[in-house]
Each structure stands twice: as C-alpha cells, then as structure tokens.
Amino acid sequence: MNTIHPKILDSLDPRIARAGISAETDAPFEAPPELDQFETWEVFHMAKRGERAEHVGSLHAPNAEMALVLAKEQYGRRSRTVAIWVARTSDVHAITVDDADIFETTPEKLHREARGFRVGTRLTEFKRARRAENEGAAEAKEGEG
Amino acid sequence: MSSTPHINDLLYRMADDALIIAHRNSEWTGLGPILEEDIAFSSIAQDKLGHAQALYGMLHTLGEPEPDRNAFNRNEQGMRCCHLVELPIGDYAFSLVRHALFDVAESLRYEMLERSSFEPLAKLAAKVRGEIKYHVFHATTWLEQLGARGNEASRARMQAAIDECMPLALGIFEKTEHEERIVADGVFAGEEALQTRWLETIGPVLERASFVMHDPAALTPAYGGRRGYHTEHLQPLLEEMGEVFRLDPDAEW
Numbered sequence: 535m536n537t538i539h540p541k542i543l544d545s546l547d548p549r550i551a552r553a554g555i556s557a558e559t560d561a562p563f564e565a566p567p568e569l570d571q572f573e574t575w576e577v578f579h580m581a582k583r584g585e586r587a588e589h590v591g592s593l594h595a596p597n598a599e600m601a602l603v604l605a606k607e608q609y610g611r612r613s614r615t616v617a618i619w620v621a622r623t624s625d626v627h628a629i630t631v632d633d634a635d636i637f638e639t640t641p642e643k644l645h646r647e648a649r650g651f652r653v654g655t656r657l658t659e660f661k662r663a664r665r666a667e668n669e670g671a672a673e674a675k676e677g678e679g
Numbered sequence: 680m681s682s683t684p685h686i687n688d689l690l691y692r693m694a695d696d697a698l699i700i701a702h703r704n705s706e707w708t709g710l711g712p713i714l715e716e717d718i719a720f721s722s723i724a725q726d727k728l729g730h731a732q733a734l735y736g737m738l739h740t741l742g743e744p745e746p747d748r749n750a751f752n753r754n755e756q757g758m759r760c761c762h763l764v765e766l767p768i769g770d771y772a773f774s775l776v777r778h779a780l781f782d783v784a785e786s787l788r789y790e791m792l793e794r795s796s797f798e799p800l801a802k803l804a805a806k807v808r809g810e811i812k813y814h815v816f817h818a819t820t821w822l823e824q825l826g827a828r829g830n831e832a833s834r835a836r837m838q839a840a841i842d843e844c845m846p847l848a849l850g851i852f853e854k855t856e857h858e859e860r861i862v863a864d865g866v867f868a869g870e871e872a873l874q875t876r877w878l879e880t881i882g883p884v885l886e887r888a889s890f891v892m893h894d895p896a897a898l899t900p901a902y903g904g905r906r907g908y909h910t911e912h913l914q915p916l917l918e919e920m921g922e923v924f925r926l927d928p929d930a931e932w
Contacts, residue, residue: 549706549708552706594713594715599820599824602820603817603821604719606719607722608718
C-alpha cells in the first residue's frame with residue numbers, strides 16, 4: 535500500500551533530487567491520456583549545397599516551425615549540415631514492405647536491372663591497367679637515374 | 680593591475696552571464712518536456728558554456744586566472760552576472776521566457792560587437808553568430824507556440840513568466856563605472872544603446888506571440904549583479920557548480 539507521505543527519491547544528481555520523484559518503485563503509474571504525443575515529422579538532411587537531401591529520421595512536433603526548431607539540433611548537430619527539410623509523416627504515401635512482392639520480377643527480365651551493365655568491372659580493369667603502366671614508367675625512370 | 684580594466688569588466692559581465700545561464704539551462708537536461716526539446720535546450724546550454732569558455736580564455740590572455748579556476752573558484756561577490764540568469768529554473772514557461780529575453784539581448788550585443796575595437800571580441804562575435812541565430816529562432820518559435828498558437832492555460836503561464844522576468848531582464852543593461860571608457864574606446868557601443876535596440880526588438884516579438892509588454896519605464900530594473908550584489912540563489916549555485924573542482928583545484932583533467 536502507498537504511504538500517506540511518499541518517500542522522495544534521493545539522488546547524488548541535484549537535478550533528480552529537485553524533481554521530487556517518488557522513491558516507491560512499485561507506485562502505480564497513471565495511464566497516459568490518449569494522443570498525449572505530438573504528430574511525427576520526417577526529417578531530411580542536406581550535407582552539402584546542391585546535394586540531395588536524404589531522409590535521416592523522424593521526430594515529434596506540433597507544427598512545421600517547431601519541427602524545424604527541433605530537427606536542427608536532433609539531426610543537424612552531429613555532422614556538416616547546410617539545410618534541413620521536414621514533412622508531415624502523414625503526408626508521406628507509401629507502398630509498404632507488406633507489399634514488397636510487387637517489386638519482384640521474373641528471371642527473364644533481369645535486363646531491366648542496372649546490374650546488367652558491367653561498367654564497374656571494366657572501370658576497375660582500366661584503372662588497374664593504368665596503375666601498372668604508371669608503375670612501369672616510374673621503375674624505368676629510376677633505372678635511368 | 681590590469682591595463683584594460685574596462686575590457687575586463689565587459690568580458691566578466693558577458694562570461695558570467697553565459698556561464699550561469701548555461702548551468703541553469705542544463706538543469707533541464709533529462710527533465711525536458713519532450714525528448715526532442717530536451718536535446719535542443721541542452722545543446723543551447725552547451726553553446727552558452729562554449730561562449731563562457733571563449734570569454735574566460737580572452738580574460739586569461741589579459742592576465743586573469745585560467746578559465747576553469749576563474750569559472751569555478753569565485754564566490755558571489757566576485758561574480759558580475761545579472762540577476763535574470765541566477766534565478767532557479769522555475770517551470771518551463773519561466774525558463775523559456777528567460778531564454779527568449781536573454782538571447783534576443785545576446786544576439787543584439789554580439790551583432791554590435793562585430794564592430795568592436797577589441798579584435799578578439801569582434802572575432803568571437805562573428806564566430807558565434809550562427810549559434811545565437813538558432814537560440815533566438817528556438818526561443819521565438821516557442822513564444823509563438825505557447826502564445827498565439829497556444830491555449831488559454833499556456834498563454835497565462837507564459838504571460839506570468841514575462842511579467843516576472845521583465846524587471847530582471849532590464850538588469851542585463853546595468854552600467855558600471857567603466858561604461859564611459861568602453862564606449863569611448865569603441866570596445867562596445869554601450870548598454871544604453873543595447874537596451875534601446877532590445878526594447879525595439881522584444882516588443883514586436885512579444886506582440887506577434889500575442890503577449891502584453893508592460894511599459895518598461897514603469898518597472899524597477901533588477902540592478903546590482905554587475906557590482907557583485909546578487910540574489911540569494913547565486914551562492915548555492917556556485918557551491919554546487921564548483922564542488923568537484925574545489926576538491927582538488929590543481930587536478931589534471
């Protein structure tokens with residue numbers, strides 16, 4: 535049973551001590567009222583001028599201005615940032631992962647996927663050849679000296 | 680004896696303001712109203728601590744004690760902060776209003792200091808411009824949120840905090856005996872000029888957020904802080920802040 539004078543949590547942290555938190559760990563919590571949270575906003579972060587803004591996460595805010603105020607510290611303080619965008623989560627329309635199978639394709643149509651182009655492999659080969667060539671030239675030069 | 684007592688005086692006032700409001704605002708860390716705001720307000724507190732550190736660093740180059748010792752080893756008579764920053768955090772309305780009134784003054788002060796004849800201060804002013812721009816954006820957005828966009832309860836609590844803070848905020852602009860030389864040497868355009876600009880700025884800010892600003896001429900400014908006379912709240916705060924430092928002032932961190 536709860537006592538009439540609940541014991542206050544004693545802490546070395548003066549902020550906690552001041553907050554007057556009950557020390558009764560089994561004290562019943564009041565159920566939070568419904569909709570006690572602000573709606574969520576999706577945050578987009580641009581690291582360099584001209585680059586595209588990338589989705590980095592979400593946050594709670596009551597409106598767009600507050601979302602920007604809060605997003606600045608939430609997502610702009612850890613790395614170089616030149617711009618932050620926010621959009622209401624409810625304004626984002628999605629084909630969700632529940633329908634991931636609609637992205638599947640038949641093996642006959644693999645040509646549609648960009649991996650059909652072997653540019654990467656050819657580029658690596660070209661670079662390796664050039665490096666070998668340069669090293670050869672450098673060695674020849676050293677031999678002269 | 681320092682050869683620049685007027686510059687030292689200005690730097691101590693600014694540094695002590697920044698240090699004390701940084702500590703007060705950091706008392707909300709972990710207790711903020713929502714996670715996102717907890718992070719934002721804590722970051723702002725950290726920025727203020729950075730400003731204090733830069734200013735104590737400047738004082739050190741002028742022959743004053745090194746920053747940690749200077750920040751943590753003085754008692755209230757030695758402190759030059761205004762009363763506004765010393766008061767306990769109160770409820771969130773009080774802390775937000777204090778933050779708004781103080782940071783609008785800070786933004787104007789640093790803007791004026793960009794033309795300071797004391798070069799290190801002019802450089803610092805340019806460096807912290809972005810941080811303070813955010814502090815003001817944060818403060819004014821919250822004012823509108825809890826004022827024009829708020830409800831009756833939020834407006835009433837904020838207005839009460841404004842009424843309480845206004846005489847304290849006027850204490851920011853308390854002049855010292857060095858004022859004349861500070862202005863004459865072009866170190867800073869002066870507290871009077873700053874107060875005029877602050878009143879011109881803060882009035883419309885409060886009005887936009889649907890708050891009432893009482894005639895400042897009818898208020899008694901909370902003076903004394905700039906001469907070492909403080910509220911009862913400062914000394915306990917200094918003791919709490921410097922407790923660890925004073926255990927071993929020569930410890931290497």
